[in-house]
Amino acid sequence: MKHLKHIFFDLDHTLWDFDKNSGLTFESIFKKHHVELNLSEFLPVYEPINAKYWKLFRENKISKEDLRYARLNEAFEVLNFKAEPNLVIALSESYIEHLSDFNHLFPYAIETLEHLQETYQLHLITNGFRSVQYRKMKSSRIINFFKTVTTSEDVGVKKPDPAIFNHALDLAKASKNESVMIGDNLEADIEGAEKVGMSSIFFGKDNTFEGKSIQCLSELKHIL
Structure with missing residues (x-):
């Protein structure tokens, strides 16, 4: 990477x-x-x-x-x-x-975002409902970390549809070769990103998954 x-x-x-x-x-x-x-x-x-x-x-x-x-x-x-x-x-x-x-984040979320934003542009892609997702990000104080936010309601399709990833890449003015998707859902996040040529990192544990994965957000500091 x-x-x-x-x-x-x-x-x-x-x-x-x-x-x-x-x-x-x-x-x-x-x-x-x-x-x-x-x-x-x-x-x-x-x-x-x-x-x-x-x-x-x-x-x-x-x-x-x-x-x-x-x-x-x-x-x-x-x-x-x-x-x-x-x-x-x-x-x-x-x-x-x-x-x-309620605004609980996973351990090390803030610290990891702070660390990564020093080197990378951060973006978000979510299948959640637009108004609800924005309230979540505002209440948990992470919205300002992201240069762009793409919701399924913005695009009219949901992950893993390639259209939502392509829309997010266009919005971010990012090429797929310079981008990585991080998510917990193997179908929606990982397979969806890889279908459009993006790299991916799976957040979770699945013994059948052979790709790059993490079980704690702090691991991203060492991977990226």
Whole structure:
């Protein structure tokens, strides 16, 4: 990566600790709406269901509204928790409204961004909803690190579609040979970037993955 000039980050599960912030959000809105569910039972059921519906959303098989409603409704059904449709809708809206109230980042996120921006231009590509993602970045105080931000709503397609990566490269005035994508999702971030000729670094652990990977953001200081 000798010729590297541009670093593109994913946001959720890469810099912004989605699972932790999401859990805190559910704790808050369950209290607000008087939902008597134990989070230690709810979250292990909800999280894989949420991942399943996000995959369907990436593949354009469901709408944003379907995603927000169905992931909650299915989790409640699995837990045999009776929730009227109006409650599910209210919770889904409240969740989006308050998700950015919490701003936990992964360890060493700020330090790593500060270190990298001395040498590289930093950018962000996210499948998240534009208004929500900007609130997350502002509340966690990382938005100023990025020269450009590309959301799926800006482009009309989602990672791993090549169009979102090409749009981000054009916006950043970056060539694919000078760029690397860092993200937690092998399909959306890693395969998506490699399809357009970008280098990639996987943030996470997967024994089947043979490419370049890290398990802590601080490792980037030594790799880049």
